[in-house]
Amino acid sequence: MKAVLHSLLGSLLLAATLPASSVFAQSPDSAAPALTTGFDHRAAELLDLFEGRTAFADFFAPSFQAAIPEAQFQAITTSLIAQYGRPLAVDDATSTNGRAGTVQLRFEKGVATFSLDVDAEGRAIGLQLTRFTMTHDSFAAVAAELAALPGRTGFLVAELDGTTIRRLAAANADTQFAVGSTFKLYVLNELAAQVAAGRRNWSDVVPLSHLSFSSTATGNWPKDTPVTLQTLANWMTSVSDNGATDTLIHLLGRDAIEARMRRAGHSDPSRNIPLLTTVEAFALKGNNFTAERAAFVAGDDSAQRRLIDANRNRLILSNVDGISFTNGPRSIDSLEWFASPNDIARAMADLRARGSEPAMAAMAINNGVGPAAAADWTYLGYKGGSENGVLSMSLLGQRKRDGKWFVVTASWNNPKANVGTEDLIGRVTRLLALAAK
Structure with a gap:
């Protein structure tokens, strides 16, 4: 969003x-x-x-x-x-x-x-x-503060040993949360998989085919501007560019990304099927598609897919009602991208196991917490997500002192009011510091 x-x-x-x-x-x-x-x-x-x-x-x-x-x-x-x-x-x-x-x-x-x-x-x-x-910080202290925030929160700090996830601290780690653009990890993973399979190359040049709302890098760019796949991946991951994301979704295939999400171990994939592009989600949440939104929320996966297919020429940037997003959260419990903290950890583990240097580099362009907080880590990759009432932060790091890998992820949803970034970022940074110990 x-x-x-x-x-x-x-x-x-x-x-x-x-x-x-x-x-x-x-x-x-x-x-x-x-x-x-x-x-x-x-x-x-x-x-x-x-x-x-x-x-x-x-x-x-x-x-x-x-x-x-x-x-x-x-x-x-x-x-x-x-x-x-x-x-x-x-x-x-x-x-x-x-x-x-x-x-x-x-x-x-x-x-x-x-x-x-x-x-x-x-x-x-x-x-x-x-x-x-x-001073004298602890996982328990951070957990108590997160639990006291309005709405719902969940987090996980875990060590990764291959695909094994060893939990160090957690709360509501199996609960599904709206996670905003954190879903782009699955897009990045599928891109890396298709490159590994020889179907694509990171240097392939493709048109910027699908423009979207709130795009930090590609806003106002001419449609069909030629860009490389690696550039799209870097934009999507580091500045969460929505136009880059939607171009990749259409190129890689919605079905392929959904299958990648299942293989990565998402515990409730139906919550994200059909996998919405960012412009589809923005459009459906807006006032221009009130009837379609109600039908989408009420439908099963097949009905939702039919609705998206039937409206593919209408769910576009020119029909996004941006004013709709000025008055607080909209349908974050029913029309979003969803994952539990454990799901995100499994996605991070799957991405790391793929061994794709360009994918890992894309996540490390913007580590989300700045150089001081990253000082204890040899590698630190990040993906976050936000919209009104939704905030999610997820980090994948290799600890400098012993080379061990960790995931730190936290999500916060409040359908009644916007959430404050400053209320989550400090606590996630503290979780990262505790993991570094």
Whole structure:
């Protein structure tokens, strides 16, 4: 649905921010050290910003304010303070050029690492949470916090030994959740399988045949632009481009991807049959297809497939009612792509076992959590999914210290209200950090 968060951290660029204190931890009566750069100045003002002593409009550059309005910024910081407690002191602030660097801020429950960027005038253009290390953290603590979120949540942390999945921590791991664009893992897997079978090559050039809604890479591109299969795979996986996805679905075959999903061990494949393209799903969810949506939801797999086939010339980008998606979740329990945390782990295991370097590389372009959280991993691949009321994050990693492979996946659905990315991303990053131990 909504283009999967290009990077769940990346899409929170400027948004996943927490309160900070002075760049130099000091007692109130100690002399403040000289601030010589824009980076130093803004880092020192962070506490004042979050406590209201420095105006939002004075601290941030216009580009930041356009991307993240003040009300949204305040909502995010309120949520993150609720997770991690009050900010206490800055333990470290480092910049090599006076314009960009990192700040380690100690909170009541742990230490946050932020990236901070300023423009030539010294106003902040980027403030991003890249890691949070909890004090005395545990899987049980994260599980309790996920369970307290409104709606339904489920997660799984597991070690992969070949195709064997050894559970380390989980909740509702067999429950089906709407997972948004996480379903694109099955498309990537089928593409890799067809290349391995000699039916296709990653370098094959094909037309961008099917345009879709909310496409980060191919939005407004001319139809039938020639692109390689590897380019489509990279776009689909790293920025969750929907036009690239739909082009691949039509090229590989809906039936073939459905069969791949079954072979990968999906526990309830009927939930995703027929496998909808992104534009079909967007169209059916919108106000232009109210009767068709009701019939689709009520039908069995065969009836649903007939409906899609009968309306193939109508379920297209020009008939997507984008306004429909401005008022919260729509049919996320009945018209979506579904998987349990265990299903996603099995899909990740199947993809890894295929041994396709281009497929693995596609997942690693955007690791979803940023460089600091990825530091403990030799390899870290990611696929996420989101729409109104739906958020899913899934990572496949090889642990640096011993070469073992792990899956970390979590999903959150709330049919009554939109879900906050910042409420899930920090907890998934903590699960990843716990797995790294």
